[in-house]
Amino acid sequence: MDLLLLRKTLIGLFAALASAVIISKLRRKRLNLPPGPFSLPLVGSWLQIGNNLDQHDFKNYAKKFGDLFLLRMGTRSIAVISSKDVAKEVLLTQGKEFGSRSRNIVFDIFTGKGQDLVFSEYGEHWRKMRRIVTVPFFTNKVVQHYRANWEAEAAALVDDVRNNPAAATEGIVLRHRLELMVYNNVYKIMCDKRFQGMDDPLFVKLKSINGERSRLGQSLEYNFGDFVPFFRPFLRRYLKICREVTRRRLNFYKNSFIEERKEIASTRGTEINNNGLKCGIDHFLEAQQKGEINEDHVLYIVENMNVAAIETTIWAFEWTIAELINNPKIQTKLRTELDTILGPGHQITEPDTYKLPYLHAVIKESLRLRMVVPCLVPHMNVHQAKLRDYDIPPECRIYINAWWLANDPAHWKKPEEFRPERFLEEEANIEANGNDMKYIPFGVGRRSCPGISIALPVLGITLGRLVQNFELLPPPGQEKIDTMENNGQFAMRMRYHANIVLKPRSFD
Numbered sequence: 172m173d174l175l176l177l178r179k180t181l182i183g184l185f186a187a188l189a190s191a192v193i194i195s196k197l198r199r200k201r202l203n204l205p206p207g208p209f210s211l212p213l214v215g216s217w218l219q220i221g222n223n224l225d226q227h228d229f230k231n232y233a234k235k236f237g238d239l240f241l242l243r244m245g246t247r248s249i250a251v252i253s254s255k256d257v258a259k260e261v262l263l264t265q266g267k268e269f270g271s272r273s274r275n276i277v278f279d280i281f282t283g284k285g286q287d288l289v290f291s292e293y294g295e296h297w298r299k300m301r302r303i304v305t306v307p308f309f310t311n312k313v314v315q316h317y318r319a320n321w322e323a324e325a326a327a328l329v330d331d332v333r334n335n336p337a338a339a340t341e342g343i344v345l346r347h348r349l350e351l352m353v354y355n356n357v358y359k360i361m362c363d364k365r366f367q368g369m370d371d372p373l374f375v376k377l378k379s380i381n382g383e384r385s386r387l388g389q390s391l392e393y394n395f396g397d398f399v400p401f402f403r404p405f406l407r408r409y410l411k412i413c414r415e416v417t418r419r420r421l422n423f424y425k426n427s428f429i430e431e432r433k434e435i436a437s438t439r440g441t442e443i444n445n446n447g448l449k450c451g452i453d454h455f456l457e458a459q460q461k462g463e464i465n466e467d468h469v470l471y472i473v474e475n476m477n478v479a480a481i482e483t484t485i486w487a488f489e490w491t492i493a494e495l496i497n498n499p500k501i502q503t504k505l506r507t508e509l510d511t512i513l514g515p516g517h518q519i520t521e522p523d524t525y526k527l528p529y530l531h532a533v534i535k536e537s538l539r540l541r542m543v544v545p546c547l548v549p550h551m552n553v554h555q556a557k558l559r560d561y562d563i564p565p566e567c568r569i570y571i572n573a574w575w576l577a578n579d580p581a582h583w584k585k586p587e588e589f590r591p592e593r594f595l596e597e598e599a600n601i602e603a604n605g606n607d608m609k610y611i612p613f614g615v616g617r618r619s620c621p622g623i624s625i626a627l628p629v630l631g632i633t634l635g636r637l638v639q640n641f642e643l644l645p646p647p648g649q650e651k652i653d654t655m656e657n658n659g660q661f662a663m664r665m666r667y668h669a670n671i672v673l674k675p676r677s678f679d
């Protein structure tokens with residue numbers, strides 16, 4: 172009986188393999204696909220390439236196969252783009268055709284198959300979600316309304332560090348305190364809320380549940396099951412945990428934040444608590460009441476903001492602070508700019524940031540060398556498309572290697588060096604908003620990051636205050652901060668959260 176079953180399975184497998192070979196041969200003949208590594212039926216190039224794919228691997232493959240190449244990873248087609256021209260074609264000229272998102276099996280779970288904003292297909296739903304989020308988050312009015320809040324949060328961070336004796340001696344993991352600040356900035360806009368401190372039970376729970384999601388989502392280890400459906404049963408436990416974490420997270424957002432806002436709105440009106448401005452959740456609930464979106468969509472917007480707005484900004488802080496510590500001359504030059512232009516002791520505010528070209532250059536340089544979303548969030552074409560003369564199969568995952576565009580020695584002078592001066596000298600005309608395709612840390616076009624209007628001032632105010640108030644140093648006995656990378660599905664993070672010394676300056 173067992174033998175019979177085995178024979179049937181083998182015959183089935185053989186038949187599947189044979190038809191896959193024939194189909195793939197026919198398809199290759201019909202389509203003019205971009206070049207790429209050797210690929211087998213069913214598993215594609217997964218056997219040679221494995222699970223770990225990051226911007227460095229993509230750079231190496233591009234040297235071999237060119238600036239538009241195609242990887243067949245199991246049933247997934249992945250096109251990788253490593254030139255300004257093709258990136259422009261995808262993000263701008265054919266922005267509609269390539270304006271959808273590719274989700275892997277884990278992000279299908281996290282986003283209810285794209286019911287959210289970040290991973291939704293390009294179309295009516297995405298447009299609606301983006302519009303609903305824009306009013307409370309992404310207008311100039313928002314910056315003007317919340318900037319005093321961002322300054323106050325940065326001041327509270329400085330006070331806490333000053334009051335912690337360990338900061339000036341053995342050092343502290345500043346990231347932990349920065350997390351509180353970034354959460355407070357985003358939660359103020361989203362639900363007019365402030366966490367009282369690092370021990371605030373609600374904050375502790377929120378951080379922990381978001382951390383679980385981040386670990387599960389960013390891991391590269393589940394790629395084999397995403398690429399090759401045949402292996403998916405081996406991921407059953409992993410995917411079950413993902414489903415469970417998603418359920419707990421969405422319930423937590425609902426019970427701890429959304430219900431509270433509903434209560435406030437029904438008893439006191441939405442504008443009472445926030446100096447006449449409705450907070451994000453009030454807007455989302457209003458859109459729900461109007462029938463534009465449903466309750467799940469409200470939850471998914473809140474979930475998106477917990478990742479897109481918070482994690483990216485924290486990673487950017489960690490990298491920039493590490494670079495300032497490892498490049499003390501640059502740190503001193505920045506401090507001199509702050510002291511000279513603002514006067515020693517005057518604490519930087521948001522309008523001040525526009526007077527400080529070197530501060531801007533430092534932030535741009537950090538986002539260039541240490542691009543936190545190095546291949547953007549993967550784009551996708553729903554239908555078959557053309558790029559250059561090649562056919563791009565439908566539902567192809569598109570990675571734009573934005574990190575390589577910003578680190579290619581053919582286009583940048585000594586790109587491996589952390590040298591903010593480049594943005595005041597040979598690259599003085601380049602902005603972070605994508606005015607040149609070789610530098611697109613926030614993407615460009617329809618799916619570009621709307622959060623740039625918040626991220627840049629928050630980075631400017633906070634880094635400015637840190638450098639004004641402290642000398643940032645490696646911990647005793649160490650010459651530099653370890654800047655080893657930890658690359659995930661979409662993120663380039665620092666492998667270790669650095670312990671750093673912050674020596675207070677006095678202005679007497």
Ligand code: HEM
Nearest residue numbers: 289479480483484487544547548613614618619620622626
């Ligand atoms: C240093 C900080 C940040 C960086 C480097 C960053 C980078 C990015 C990148 C590269 C994308 C994808 C662009 C593309 O695929 O074409 C993106 C998308 C997005 N970001 Fe950011 N981001 C940051 C901060 C923020 C903040 C603070 C918010 C919200 C307050 C935010 C909200 C979003 C949203 C909603 C999307 C999805 C847009 C869409 O699909 O339509 N980001 N971000």
